[in-house]
Amino acid sequence: MGVTNLPGGPPGLDSEPARPVIxxxxxxxxxxxxxxxxxxxxxxxxxxxxxxxxPNGSGKTTLIRLLxxxxxxxxxxxxxxxxxxxxxxxxxxxxxxxQGEGLYAELSxxxxxxxxxxxxxxxxxxxxxEILDIVELGDRxxxxxxxxxxxxxxxxxxxxxLVHRPPVIFLDEPTVGVDPVLRYQxxxxxxxxxxxxxxxxxxxxxxxxxxxxxxxxxxxxxxxxDMGTSDEVRRRAGxxxxxxxxxxxxxxxxxxxxx
Amino acid sequence: MxxxxxxxxxxxxxxxxxxxxxxxxxxxxAPLAVLxxxxxxxxxxxxxxxxLGIVNLAGPPGAAAASAVQVAAKLQGIPVVDVGTDEAxxxxxxxxxxxxxxxxxxxxxxxxxxxxxxxxxxxxxxxxGARIQAVVGLVSQVGGQGSRPTIQRQTVYGSASATxxxxxxxxxxxxFGFFFVFVLTGISFLRERIGGTLERLLATPVRRSExxxxxxxxxxxxxxxxxxxxxxxxxxxxxxxxxxxxxxxEIGLGIANAGSPVLAYLVIFLTAIGAVNLAIFxxxxxxxELQIIEFIPLVIVxxxxxxxxxxxxxxxxDPLQAVARLLPLTYAIDGLRAVLIRASDLSSSDLQLDLxxxxxxxxxxxxxxGATIRREIA
Numbered sequence: 001m002g003v004t005n006l007p008g009g010p011p012g013l014d015s016e017p018a019r020p021v022i023x024x025x026x027x028x029x030x031x032x033x034x035x036x037x038x039x040x041x042x043x044x045x046x047x048x049x050x051x052x053x054x055p056n057g058s059g060k061t062t063l064i065r066l067l068x069x070x071x072x073x074x075x076x077x078x079x080x081x082x083x084x085x086x087x088x089x090x091x092x093x094x095x096x097x098x099q100g101e102g103l104y105a106e107l108s109x110x111x112x113x114x115x116x117x118x119x120x121x122x123x124x125x126x127x128x129x130e131i132l133d134i135v136e137l138g139d140r141x142x143x144x145x146x147x148x149x150x151x152x153x154x155x156x157x158x159x160x161x162l163v164h165r166p167p168v169i170f171l172d173e174p175t176v177g178v179d180p181v182l183r184y185q186x187x188x189x190x191x192x193x194x195x196x197x198x199x200x201x202x203x204x205x206x207x208x209x210x211x212x213x214x215x216x217x218x219x220x221x222x223x224x225x226d227m228g229t230s231d232e233v234r235r236r237a238g239x240x241x242x243x244x245x246x247x248x249x250x251x252x253x254x255x256x257x258x259x
Numbered sequence: 260m261x262x263x264x265x266x267x268x269x270x271x272x273x274x275x276x277x278x279x280x281x282x283x284x285x286x287x288x289a290p291l292a293v294l295x296x297x298x299x300x301x302x303x304x305x306x307x308x309x310x311l312g313i314v315n316l317a318g319p320p321g322a323a324a325a326s327a328v329q330v331a332a333k334l335q336g337i338p339v340v341d342v343g344t345d346e347a348x349x350x351x352x353x354x355x356x357x358x359x360x361x362x363x364x365x366x367x368x369x370x371x372x373x374x375x376x377x378x379x380x381x382x383x384x385x386x387x388g389a390r391i392q393a394v395v396g397l398v399s400q401v402g403g404q405g406s407r408p409t410i411q412r413q414t415v416y417g418s419a420s421a422t423x424x425x426x427x428x429x430x431x432x433x434x435f436g437f438f439f440v441f442v443l444t445g446i447s448f449l450r451e452r453i454g455g456t457l458e459r460l461l462a463t464p465v466r467r468s469e470x471x472x473x474x475x476x477x478x479x480x481x482x483x484x485x486x487x488x489x490x491x492x493x494x495x496x497x498x499x500x501x502x503x504x505x506x507x508x509e510i511g512l513g514i515a516n517a518g519s520p521v522l523a524y525l526v527i528f529l530t531a532i533g534a535v536n537l538a539i540f541x542x543x544x545x546x547x548e549l550q551i552i553e554f555i556p557l558v559i560v561x562x563x564x565x566x567x568x569x570x571x572x573x574x575x576x577d578p579l580q581a582v583a584r585l586l587p588l589t590y591a592i593d594g595l596r597a598v599l600i601r602a603s604d605l606s607s608s609d610l611q612l613d614l615x616x617x618x619x620x621x622x623x624x625x626x627x628x629g630a631t632i633r634r635e636i637a
Contacts, residue, residue: 068462069462069634070458070461070462070634071634086634088464088466088634089464090464091462091463091464092463092464094462096459096462098455098458098459098462100454100455100458101454101455102454102455102456102458102459103456104456105454116459116463119460119463119464119465120463120464121463121464160459
């Protein structure tokens, strides 16, 4: 699947530090008295998969919505591909798979996909067929969404987010309700997108998905607990697995690494 | 039957109502408010002003009758206005809203064979009927004793035999043009908001104006198709010949139509655009489909009562008249009556006002609707 070349350049060539694709500086977002995002700085480079990990209600979705330009930060600044967010034109370069379904239930698979393709400015019907094959819904084109299983809806939802081949991709819990085989294929596809230069931020509260990410961002109560590779996070926490590391970093007593 | 389960279901409904105070309030307040409004309208509906014109074409016997009517009118406080000297002048006077009813004493009028013509506007049979009631006593004064005079009714528009249906039809067309599209858009947009598709839509580079115009075209199209069908049904009349055991019958109401269907369509289209965008705007204030339905007594019922469907706007009590003049349906119905009954075209200042108001309302609601579609709050 083709992705346009990015200012970040190919990944892994660390001789020259790549310019970050997503930058957040002192990000705060409050709803009344609730601090959903409470001071987050990020610098994400192209060609990588970032895993955003945290328990329910930790601010993952709010952070993604801020980065995707769907919410305005209470304070702090965001830039994506060098453009200050929120920016409407830049949304053409962002793919966002929402946590909710976000599909028109009475429309068919193809009608949903072509609607969101049109909204994102994708005119090439080959791109639609290609992404449908990737999510293995090619033979269900005419099926109305109401007749799809939960997993199929997630797959269609992913297809709608990627149909315009965006270089910046936010996926909010994309693999919920997806069976293990397809989950594997999803991650395979994410890896392919990253190899082609895309930047992916994938949220999850399933820790076993974390090992598939290049970098992890652990958040809790709107703050970053730790950031780094899976190995770095475990080493710093001194725990054998990520789940324990997460519990230890959260400061929950008696839960650190003893499993 | 388990009373435990029955009780639990009933209790759950009570709990849901407790969480949804607005539904509860509406359940109690709405019928009272609607009844109060209805009572106000019916009880305080004003007697219609009747500006009387008299035209005598019958020479001296007519002149005597005319002065007798004039004296009687003065006694009853009915103003008599000058409408010229022949029937054509009188019709112009009614059309130009200088007189409401003209008594014509035709050339064949004599003191022994008393024939009287009454000319009214013919736009609203109920109004005309009320005015004729008011002057019928005067007419019996037209000279001599013995049998009552023969009254011949004529109207400026339509025909004197127009039924309530004929003048009701434009009002109902306007009402439907507003009502269904409002409810459908409201529910549809609410589903966008709560179903996550609006969130996804706003994650694309779509402009707010594109959403609002797209919705207006989409629903406006279906609203006007609906109205086109209603217009055809109301105005047309197709005879279906007998087939087998079924006798022949008519499809369509065959209502007399004076004006341009295209102008009627324009009135409805502007009305529908306003309704679509009002619904988008109000969907912000609803979190369930039920709450969209609850906008009906708030938005639809007052317009139905005050907009001229049942009573003409100028017969409403003054405070309600002022309210009626702010409601889009008032102008939609007036515009449709202007086109379909009075055969007005774009040179009519009444129709110009109706179209201008409806266009203004549509623009206002488009702006309001656009303001509620924000990436920030989606």
